[in-house]
Amino acid sequence: xxxxxxxxxxxxxxxxxxxxxxxxxxxxxxxxxxxxxxxxxxxxxxxxxxxxxxxxxxxxxxxxxxxxxxxxxxxxxxxxxxxxxxxxxxxxxxxxxxxxxxxxxxxxxxxxxxxxxxxxxxxxxxxxxxxxxxxxxxxxxxxxxxxxxxxxxxxxxxxxxxxxxxxxxxxxxxxxxxxxxxxxxxxxxxxxxxxxxxxxxxxxxxxxxxxxxxxxxxxxxxxxxxxxxxxxxxxxxxxxxxxxxxxxxxxxxxxxxxxxxxxxxxxxxxxxxxxxxxxxxxxxxxxxxxxxxxxxxxxxxxxxxxxxxxxxxxxxxxxxxxxxxxxxxxxxxxxxxxxxxxxxxxxxxxxxxxxxxxxxxxxxxxxxxxxxxxxxxxxxxxxxxxxxxxxxxxxx
Numbered sequence: 470x471x472x473x474x475x476x477x478x479x480x481x482x483x484x485x486x487x488x489x490x491x492x493x494x495x496x497x498x499x500x501x502x503x504x505x506x507x508x509x510x511x512x513x514x515x516x517x518x519x520x521x522x523x524x525x526x527x528x529x530x531x532x533x534x535x536x537x538x539x540x541x542x543x544x545x546x547x548x549x550x551x552x553x554x555x556x557x558x559x560x561x562x563x564x565x566x567x568x569x570x571x572x573x574x575x576x577x578x579x580x581x582x583x584x585x586x587x588x589x590x591x592x593x594x595x596x597x598x599x600x601x602x603x604x605x606x607x608x609x610x611x612x613x614x615x616x617x618x619x620x621x622x623x624x625x626x627x628x629x630x631x632x633x634x635x636x637x638x639x640x641x642x643x644x645x646x647x648x649x650x651x652x653x654x655x656x657x658x659x660x661x662x663x664x665x666x667x668x669x670x671x672x673x674x675x676x677x678x679x680x681x682x683x684x685x686x687x688x689x690x691x692x693x694x695x696x697x698x699x700x701x702x703x704x705x706x707x708x709x710x711x712x713x714x715x716x717x718x719x720x721x722x723x724x725x726x727x728x729x730x731x732x733x734x735x736x737x738x739x740x741x742x743x744x745x746x747x748x749x750x751x752x753x754x755x756x757x758x759x760x761x762x763x764x765x766x767x768x769x770x771x772x773x774x775x776x777x778x779x780x781x782x783x784x785x786x787x788x789x790x791x792x793x794x795x796x797x798x799x800x801x802x803x804x805x806x807x808x809x810x811x812x813x814x815x816x817x818x819x820x821x822x823x824x825x826x827x828x829x830x831x832x833x834x835x836x837x838x839x840x841x842x843x844x845x846x847x848x849x850x851x852x853x854x855x856x857x858x859x860x861x862x863x864x865x
Contacts, residue, residue, distance in 0.1 A: 496508070496531070496534035550605060561612045635657055637834065642826075647824070652828070656831050784841075
């Protein structure tokens with residue numbers, strides 16, 4: 470029997486050259502699946518098949534994994550759109566959209582970092598991340614404005630944002646169509662050809678009056694919790710912060726909510742109840758399935774734009790709910806999606822159910838992303854204009 474080489478046991482294996490990338494990929498998948506704060510370095514290591522300390526040979530800490538994973542997502546999008554082969558603007562744009570659809574479908578388990586987990590980056594890294602996305606938007610806006618020369622810069626960018634949101638929607642669900650890439654490309658083209666919502670008038674110079682605070686202490690605590698969760702993220706907010714914002718001691722908070730998790734659950738039930746009520750009312754007033762589809766879209770747009778803090782928390786903090794509440798509320802979310810799918814199938818009976826489900830998720834994501842970007846305030850007519858974008862997606 471030959472002696473083992475110096476420093477290497479007989480069962481030792483050579484460290485893979487791509488181990489750092491594999492660690493980052495495992496981290497990104499877990500961050501998207503369970504949320505950044507609910508994932509430990511040891512859990513990431515277990516997925517890769519190494520020990521926790523081995524991770525630190527490649528990354529200083531968990532945050533460094535998040536930065537690397539985010540750079541990888543943005544880098545893949547930029548690389549895919551760096552050198553289009555077409556020369557005519559329409560061909561360039563089609564090539565870019567197809568490349569982006571391919572990347573988002575291939576990276577659907579990790580590309581969701583763009584939407585929510587990126588908020589945990591430091592300002593420096595967030596700025597770097599945003600600069601990459603701005604470059605991507607510019608690469609699509611230039612050929613779009615060549616094709617549509619009467620389209621101003623801001624509306625063109627909004628349509629590009631909507632198209633990117635539709636492409637990125639595949640990261641928010643697991644549904645697949647017969648050809649998901651082709652369907653998403655068609656949706657993106659539909660949005661780029663649409664009439665953009667008009668920018669509302671500039672706000673008055675004087676700041677608006679502060680909103681009326683509810684007299685109920687429970688309602689006030691819930692209002693402030695939602696606002697803080699949206700601004701800083703659930704894990705960065707303490708019960709003391711919520712109590713201070715509501716003008717009371719932390720001990721008083723527990724008279725109304727046993728824990729911070731109960732505050733978060735209350736926000737989710739509030740959002741679910743309001744969305745269900747709005748959808749039910751829209752269906753009750755409809756004259757036929759096509760009218761019903763228009764009305765539920767309008768109801769969702771009004772909900773998303775009228776209660777941005779609540780909607781942002783509703784979309785971002787799912788993984789931080791207590792298990793029982795999370796399962797119950799995800800069931801309610803699925804029911805809402807399936808209501809849209811049923812209506813769309815009635816209006817478009819030729820459309821496969823799988824395609825309808827992908828289109829519904831794309832429309833929902835476009836609406837919430839436009840609201841999340843915060844570039845436009847809700848004004849007269851803007852809800853209807855945004856609804857037309859969502860309906861264009863459903864009819865792509």
